[in-house]
Amino acid sequence: MxxxxxxxxxxxxxxxxxxxxxxxxxxxxxxxxxxxxxxxxxxxxxxxxxxxxxxxxxxxxxxxxxxxxxxxKPAAPVGTSLFFLTDENRLTRRDPNQTDLEDEIALQRERKGG
Incomplete structure (x- = not known):
């Protein structure tokens, strides 16, 4: 045993x-x-x-x-944003070199004389 x-x-x-x-x-x-x-x-x-x-x-x-x-954990993608620089080197979302639609309409009215 x-x-x-x-x-x-x-x-x-x-x-x-x-x-x-x-x-x-x-x-x-x-x-x-x-x-x-x-x-x-x-x-x-x-x-x-x-x-x-x-x-x-x-x-x-x-x-x-x-x-x-x-x-x-995998990180969620942050994404990309577009910005422009002003003449004073500040960030903006608006392209300072592109006129606004309202500005364009005003220019056309001035050209037409009214």
């Missing part, structure tokens, strides 16, 4: 990941992934989900881990 080994509570990667903060890490990562998928669908851009597991020993010799879930 073999001897029963005592339960050590050893965790593999998946057990570690699933049990971290009583499963909250998995929930946080799932939420970030949903946000990423929504942003990618809206923009058609690329994104990234990164889960980091930084490990270190504390002063008591215990192993500590403080996971970080990072998401890089």
């Amino acid at each position: 073999g001897m029963n080994k005592p339960e050590t509570g050893e965790l593999g990667f998946l057990e570690f990941f699933q049990n971290f903060r009583r499963g909250r890490l998995v929930g946080d990562a799932a939420e970030k992934m949903d946000e990423l998928m929504e942003a990618m669908a809206a923009t058609g851009g690329k994104g990234k989900l990164v889960i980091e597991f930084p490990f270190s020993f504390n002063k008591a010799g215990q192993l500590e881990c403080s996971p970080v879930v990072k998401v890089t």
Whole structure:
């Protein structure tokens, strides 16, 4: 007859990941992934989900881990706007070299004498 080994509570990667903060890490990562998928669908851009597991020993010799879930969402395109410079080098939406329709009508009236 073999001897029963005592339960050590050893965790593999998946057990570690699933049990971290009583499963909250998995929930946080799932939420970030949903946000990423929504942003990618809206923009058609690329994104990234990164889960980091930084490990270190504390002063008591215990192993500590403080996971970080990072998401890089694609940015929505900003678009382009056109502007012109005035003679004073100020921005304007109106082309200072182009007459307005109202100015053109006034000029035509003056030419006609009325």
